[in-house]
Amino acid sequence: MPSDEEIARVRRLIGRVKTELDGLGENEHAQIREAVAIVRRARNGVVGLGLPRIRQPLPDVRVERTA
Template sequence: MRFRCVGCDHFSTDVSYLSDLRAYLDDLLRNRERLASMAEADDWAIAEATPSDEEINRLRRLIRRITEQLGHLTDGERQQIQDAAATVRKTRATFLGMPRIHQPLRDLRPERPAH
């Protein structure tokens, strides 16, 4: 399975995910090559699993847009952004296993009695 939301026009991200986006692009390109060389799989399965050119191009444009925006900053601003992004990545990586509290799910069938 692949994460396809990156190709959606509504997808948004920030510079803290730039290294993840690059790694994801590399994975897509590797998978495309791997799937192209699979002789034993059915054509339909390969077609469904292969990342599309549009998906890859959208990801490349997203990476390029973030990189270009970074290029317009001064060295000091770029360093501040990189430091902040490193802090955010570090925080994301160190999830302490604290329980998360979710909103209770709405009962979609209130007419049913609870058992």
């Protein structure tokens, strides 16, 4: 669990980033959105979360005979 000081530092950092982003023009915002999209695509292709994959159950193709 992070300490109160760590939480406060992260909140200050978020505030500084938001302030800087507000000062950018539309061209810079578009460049940032493009860079974020590139990083996300690359990260999704490389980094796995290590979660187990769950396969769908195989269908039961056995026909129950009543006779």
